[in-house]
Amino acid sequence: MNDIIVSPSILSADFANLEAEIKKIKDFGASWVHVDVMDGHFVPNITIGVPVVKSIRMVTDLKLDVHLMIENPEKYIEPFALSGSDIITFHYEASKEKTEEIIRLIKSFGKKAGLSVKPKTDINLIRKYLPELDLLLLMTVEPGFSGQSFIKEGVDKIKDIDLSLYPNLLVEVDGGINRETGKICKALGVKVLVAGNYVFKSDNMKEAIANLRE
Ligand code: DX5
Numbered sequence: 041m042n043d044i045i046v047s048p049s050i051l052s053a054d055f056a057n058l059e060a061e062i063k064k065i066k067d068f069g070a071s072w073v074h075v076d077v078m079d080g081h082f083v084p085n086i087t088i089g090v091p092v093v094k095s096i097r098m099v100t101d102l103k104l105d106v107h108l109m110i111e112n113p114e115k116y117i118e119p120f121a122l123s124g125s126d127i128i129t130f131h132y133e134a135s136k137e138k139t140e141e142i143i144r145l146i147k148s149f150g151k152k153a154g155l156s157v158k159p160k161t162d163i164n165l166i167r168k169y170l171p172e173l174d175l176l177l178l179m180t181v182e183p184g185f186s187g188q189s190f191i192k193e194g195v196d197k198i199k200d201i202d203l204s205l206y207p208n209l210l211v212e213v214d215g216g217i218n219r220e221t222g223k224i225c226k227a228l229g230v231k232v233l234v235a236g237n238y239v240f241k242s243d244n245m246k247e248a249i250a251n252l253r254e
């Protein structure tokens with residue numbers, strides 16, 4: 041057993057059967073569920089919000105890995121925390137000088153705090169927050185849609201960070217992750233793989249999750 045965490049993105053799941061879909065990924069070895077929240081402003085797409093997180097919380101004990109792709113994330117931390125999220129991740133491109141305050145706010149609810157950067161965002165802009173963070177989410181597609189192709193530049197920037205300085209930081213990647221691209225990320229020290237299409241659109245979900253964990 042290794043310590044790779046698979047966090048399937050329910051954006052690619054069958055929304056009419058979410059409970060069954062989540063049960064399947066749990067049986068097949070996923071330990072987190074990735075929930076993509078989009079507001080139609082930060083990204084050109086609208087997905088799901090607090091009521092869905094609440095409902096999922098009632099049917100699973102998997103960790104809820106909530107990825108906020110929204111403007112003004114500070115306004116929505118409380119409702120997402122109270123709805124049963126375990127990890128709340130927001131975007132540096134949306135938080136800028138409010139980043140530190142939002143990290144503290146998430147932690148004040150006893151939740152794990154994650155910060156995400158888009159593929160082209162300079163990693164040096166967020167270096168100072170790393171000691172406070174539980175999770176760094178490196179986007180390997182432009183956020184907004186599932187089913188896009190992996191952008192290697194998004195994860196390559198991790199080479200500029202000495203991960204041994206942050207023993208409690210988990211690095212997660214999101215976008216275009218499959219067996220091959222997952223391998224590239226794991227070799228760079230990534231511990232959490234988000235995958236939407238590769239897991240939920242697979243003919244063999246069990247094998248897909250096993251391939252990511254190997
Ligand atoms: C993209 C989302 C991703 C996406 C992943 O904005 O944050 O989580 O749903 O989907 P795949 O794995 O299909 O690229």
Ligand code: ZN
Pocket residue numbers: 049074075076107214234
């Ligand atoms: Zn995501």
